[in-house]
Amino acid sequence: MDWIMNYLLKNYREMAAILLSTLSTSCNDYLNVKSNMELETIESLESLELLMDGSQFMNFNVNSFGEASADDYWLSENTFQAQNEIVRNIYTWSHNNYLHNNDWAKGYLPIYHANLVIDRCKKEQDKLNTEERWRTVYGTALFFRAYQHMCQVFTYAKAYQEEQADHDLGVVLRLSSDPSIASRRATNRETYEQIAGDLKLSLAYLPERSHHPMRPSKWASYGALARLYLSMNDYNHAKLYADSCLRISQNLLDFKDTDGLNINARFPIPRFNKETIFYAQLTTSQPNLNPNVGLIDTLLYQSYKENDLRKLYFFEDNDDGYVSFCGHYTESQNLFGGITVSEIFLINAESCIKLNRVQEGMEWLNKFLANRYIDFINLNFSTKEEALNMVLEERRKELVMRGLRWMDVKRRNAAGEQITLRRKIGGSQLSLSPNDSRFALPLPLDIVNQTNIEQNTYD
Structure with missing residues (x-):
């Protein structure tokens, strides 16, 4: 029996009990789920909805290893030495023989829950054709399965390259709740096609907008597809879905509006604000991403101009003369891992410019x-190169600490850029060169040993 799914199945009753006890208190009771309801089976529609509304499992397990490996932040020497071996290895891009419980396993927990719902819904084809609640819960599960597979492939696989997609390893695609089906790693092409297929199918079942940003919607699926195709350097499709997303809403936070932001708060940007298309959080497994630990890259901070209000709302000064990040869309120290309108604006701008529609791209950026x-x-630029450089610079500054930088570096290097990541540890200078095999992070050693799935190899 497959180890990953066997573990989840064996612990499902315990997880269900935790789910029911936490649903009524998580995220300000946003769904008002009663904690005294019993979930003995997942046969009823109500139990399926409860499972998808379990934010602690479904929304808060976005992989954080990529962000921990990226270059938006740095650790002081004392802070680095105080971390455990796993954290130090991830920070220094070392081969990391880590074990369960970890971000890989946490990423498959919502996938397993989604598959439980998908498998149950498939038995109710008549209801899927006619009943809105059944249709919505099915579309919700499709979205969550796709979103988590997408986060996993951004972390554990090489960047998507069309000519290598049939050979490069993707991730394990879990498409059934049956734990007896052995896990295997799909190719990158299979992985990306499955993710795109789930998101596109979800569009037929989800409402245009959800009642709450923790719940998926067509708006969210369009946004996820735009992100997915951007990661593939497929700008035609990235723009197609960015346009579809922005046709539903283009509401941006105006950082000049002090009524909408609270400069005096520890975290000035409100949670569930109007920019939030889909709300998710990165796992808290990496203490180096805590704003009390990780410091924002000095050159990145200096790139913000004085009239850039993000410099005011995103960062706080420390006693040591460096800065920490406080611009989380979570209104807490937890890192945001969802989708915002601002991200989609930037995807649209970049895609337009890449497609030689420079003026249109600049209109979106402006x-x-x-x-x-x-x-x-x-802004107005005479050349495509100047316009593109500005969009990429603004993307880096807007999406800092969002769990996207790792993917961005990989896909841009795959397209021919030469971005090298660097760390300084003591007197040593470490670097990660473009397209280095270490950009595909290692899978957990114990899972590899017990399932015989292929591990990433390194030069």
Whole structure:
């Protein structure tokens, strides 16, 4: 029996009990789920809805290993030495023989829950054709399965390259709740096609907007598809879905509106704000991502101009002269791992410019930046290269600490850029060169040993 699914199945009753006890208190009771309901089976529609509304499992398990490996932050020497071996290895891109419980396993927990719902819904084809609640819960499960597979492939596989997609390893695609089906690693092509297929299918079942951003919607599926195709450097499809997403809503936070933001708060940006298309959080497994531990890269911080309001709302000064990040869309120290309107604006701008629609791309960028700068004057560039560089610079500054930088570096290097990541540890300088095999992080050693799935190999 497959180890990953066997573990989840064996612990399912315990997880269900935890789910029911935490649903009524998590996220300000956003769903008002009663904690005294019993979930003895998953046969009823109500139990399926409860399972998908379990935010602690479904929304808070986005992989954090990629962000911990990226270069938006750094650790002081004393802080680095104080971390455990796993954290130090991830920070230094070392081969990391870590064991369960970890981000890999946590990422498959919502996938398993989603598969339970999908398998049950498939037995109710008549209801899927006619009843809105059945349709919505089915679409919700499809979205969650796709979103988590996407987060996993961004972390544990090489960047998508069309000519190598049939040979490069993707991730384990779990498409059934049956634990007896052995896990195997799909190719990158199979992985990306499955993710895209689930998201596209979910569009037929989800409402255009959900009652709460923790619940998936067509708006969220369009946004996830735009992100997915951008990661593949497929700008035609990235723009197609970015446009579809923004047709539903283009509401941006205006950083000049002090009524919408609280500069005096520890975390100034409110949770569940109008920019939030889909709300998720990165796992808390990496203490180096805590704003009390990780420090923002100095050159990145210096790239924010004085009239850039993100410099005010995203960062706080420390006593040591460095800065920490406080601009989480979670209104807490937890890192945001969802989708926002600002991300989709930037996907659209970049895709337009890559498709030689430079003027259109600049219109999207200017509209976005007018909500981030004081006394903003529209930008205009004479060359495609200048426009693209500006979009990429603004993307880096807007999406800092969102769990996207690792994917961004990989896909840009796959397209021919030469981005090298660097760390300084003591007197040593470490570097991760473009397209280095270590950009595909290792799978947990115990899972590899027990399931015989292929491990990533390193030069």
